[in-house]
Amino acid sequence: xxxxxxxxxxxxxxxxxxxxxxxxxxxxxxxxxxxxxxxxxxxxxxxxxxxxxxxxxxxxxxxxxxxxxxxxxxxxxxxxxxxxxxxxxxxxxxxxxxxxxxxxxxxxxxxxxxxxxxxxxxxxxxxxxxxxxxxxxxxxxxxxxxxxxxxxxxxxxxxxxxxxxxxxxxxxxxxxxxxxxxxxxxxxxxxxxxxxxxxxxxxxxxxxxxxxxxxxxxxxxxxxxxxxxxxxxxxxxxxxxxxxxxxxxxxxxxxxxxxxxxxxxxxxxxxxxxxxxxxxxxxxxxxxxxxxxxxxxxxxxxxxxxxxxxxxxxxxxxxxxxxxxxxxxxxxxxxxxxxxxxxxxxxxxxxxxxxxxxxxxxxxxxxxxxxxxxx
Numbered sequence: 001x002x003x004x005x006x007x008x009x010x011x012x013x014x015x016x017x018x019x020x021x022x023x024x025x026x027x028x029x030x031x032x033x034x035x036x037x038x039x040x041x042x043x044x045x046x047x048x049x050x051x052x053x054x055x056x057x058x059x060x061x062x063x064x065x066x067x068x069x070x071x072x073x074x075x076x077x078x079x080x081x082x083x084x085x086x087x088x089x090x091x092x093x094x095x096x097x098x099x100x101x102x103x104x105x106x107x108x109x110x111x112x113x114x115x116x117x118x119x120x121x122x123x124x125x126x127x128x129x130x131x132x133x134x135x136x137x138x139x140x141x142x143x144x145x146x147x148x149x150x151x152x153x154x155x156x157x158x159x160x161x162x163x164x165x166x167x168x169x170x171x172x173x174x175x176x177x178x179x180x181x182x183x184x185x186x187x188x189x190x191x192x193x194x195x196x197x198x199x200x201x202x203x204x205x206x207x208x209x210x211x212x213x214x215x216x217x218x219x220x221x222x223x224x225x226x227x228x229x230x231x232x233x234x235x236x237x238x239x240x241x242x243x244x245x246x247x248x249x250x251x252x253x254x255x256x257x258x259x260x261x262x263x264x265x266x267x268x269x270x271x272x273x274x275x276x277x278x279x280x281x282x283x284x285x286x287x288x289x290x291x292x293x294x295x296x297x298x299x300x301x302x303x304x305x306x307x308x309x310x311x312x313x314x315x316x317x318x319x320x321x322x323x324x325x326x327x328x329x330x331x332x333x334x335x336x337x338x339x340x341x342x343x344x345x346x347x348x349x350x351x352x353x354x355x356x357x358x359x360x361x362x363x364x365x366x367x368x369x370x371x372x373x374x375x
Contacts, residue, residue, distance in 0.1 A: 001056075003079040006030045007064065007112065008086030012188045013128070015042035017083060017231040022046060022056060024235075029077050031062035031070075031086065042188050064108030071115040074123070081238055083126045084112045087158075090192060091132055092216075092300055094154035105157035106164075113168045113176065124175045124238050127165040130158045131182040131223065131249070131307050141310040144180065144245050151302040166245070175243045179234050182249035182309040185329060186227040187336035194256060195224065195333065199263050203338040205284075205291050206267040207345050212291055216298030218257040218280070221306040225250045226324035226332070233320045240318055249309020250322045260292065262327060266334040 004021050008014045009030025021028050032040065040047065040059075048055040062069050064086045074082065087105045088094060094101040109127060116123045134142045135151035150156045162178050169176040189196040194215065204210035225248070233248045257273075260282070264271050270285040271292065282292025314320045324332070 001025060001027050002081070003027045003029065003077060004081040004083065005074065005077055005079040006083045006085060007062070007070075008084070009059070010039050010042055011085060011089070012042065012186060012190065012227050013085050013184075013231055013234075014083075015046070015188060016186070016228045017085070017234060018043055018046055018057065020228075020231055020235055026056070028057045029060060029073075029079065030057070031060050031073065033063050034061050064104045064111060067111035067115060070111055071118060074115050074119045078120070079123060081124045081126070082112065082116060083128075083234060083238075084109060085128045087128065088154070090190070091152050091154045091304075092298065094152050094157070095301055098153035101153045102157045102160075105154065106160035109161035110164050113164060113174070116176075117168065117172055117174060121172055121174050124243075125165070125177070126234050126238055127161055127176060127178050128234075129162045129165075129178045129180045129245075130155065131180060131247075131309060132304060133159045133162060133180065134307060135304050137304075137306060140306070141249075141251060141308040142247065143310045144247055144313055151304050152300060155304075162245075169243055177237050177240075177243050178245040179237060180245065180247045180309075181230050181233075182223040182225060182247070182307060184225045184227045184230040184248075185333060187333055188227065189333070195259060196337075198256075198260055199330070199333040199337045200341075202260075202263050202267055202269065202291075203334065203341050206269060206338065207341055209341060209345060211289070212293055213282075214293050214295040214298070215256065215260075216295065216300075217303060218260070218294070219255050219305075220303060221253045221255050221308070223249045223251070223253050223308045224259070224326055224329060225322050226329050229322050229324055233314060236318045236320050237314065244317070246314045246317070247309045247311055248314055248320070249311045250325055251308065251310055252326055253306060253308035254326055259330060262330045263334045266331055267338060 004026050006014050010032050018028050046057055060073050088101045116125055132155035133148045133150055135155050136149040138147045148159050150159050165176045165178050168174050185195045201213035230248050237246050272283045272285045274281050278294050280294050281290050284291050
């Protein structure tokens with residue numbers, strides 16, 4: 001049985017990768033950060049108590065800032081494959097916490113590589129690189145040899161992670177891959193990322209739970225794919241004999257505005273746009289209500305205007321190509337969020353009805369009691 005270590009198993013990609021590897025017969029180990037609340041929601045359906053026979057998924061407390069602990073875990077597990085998916089991955093937040101972002105995303109990658117080098121250089125390593133490394137794009141579409149021009153502390157940190165992976169591969173003959181993944185989304189995407197923020201908020205607006213959605217730059221263009229497709233690409237590239245770097249994308253680009261319009265369509269909402277810049281508003285044409293406003297706080301100090309990836313090398317070398325494209329991706333996410341909040345609203349309405357009945361019963365009892373005492 002093959003063993004794999006997923007650093008960052010509780011994230012969107014980590015959870016889908018764990019599912020994939022378990023389906024392929026792996027024993028899966030994952031690192032999680034210690035917290036006072038449980039943060040394992042995305043993988044709870046995969047977890048089996050390790051005391052039970054035949055358990056194949058195990059969790060270990062760790063952090064990318066602690067290289068000694070990473071080394072101990074790798075020495076103990078002896079995995080054939082290590083997937084470094086851990087990161088401070090929110091681009092806008094990286095401007096607020098640049099030092100921490102660099103410690104985790106840049107130096108954390110170095111700690112992983114060093115732990116593997118010191119333990120067993122034959123272990124295969126996947127480094128989660130990012131399209132944000134291209135930043136102010138120099139060529140279109142972006143390929144493996146497109147120059148980097150990062151525009152955020154996150155992008156800069158990922159460039160370090162990319163080059164240190166490449167350096168260790170060449171200096172120590174390590175089997176280390178860079179997967180340059182463009183934006184990839186799913187119903188498990190973090191709730192503060194723009195795509196999930198859109199699908200969640202529009203679903204709540206449709207159900208009358210919420211009234212407005214606040215966003216930043218509506219004209220930024222991204223290459224959006226489906227996360228389960230992308231973790232399949234991670235695994236496929238790691239099965240190649242020769243370690244290399246690969247762009248994983250859809251070769252399509254769409255604006256944030258297009259994402260909003262498409263998500264709204266699935267919910268039967270027609271949006272009309274008025275105003276410009278910070279004064280732009282999205283109006284529900286049926287109700288006439290403002291449902292989208294712009295908030296300057298969500299703009300980045302330096303923006304990445306356009307990303308579009310060329311995945312032809314991955315297709316040529318190991319036959320990967322995206323199954324789910326833009327419109328289907330949005331349909332999957334919007335339907336999942338609508339179903340979730342519709343179910344929640346039904347439960348909340350039921351509880352409110354029960355509380356109302358109980359309140360009426362209590363009032364009736366008080367009236368009876370009052371009448372009894374009076375008579």
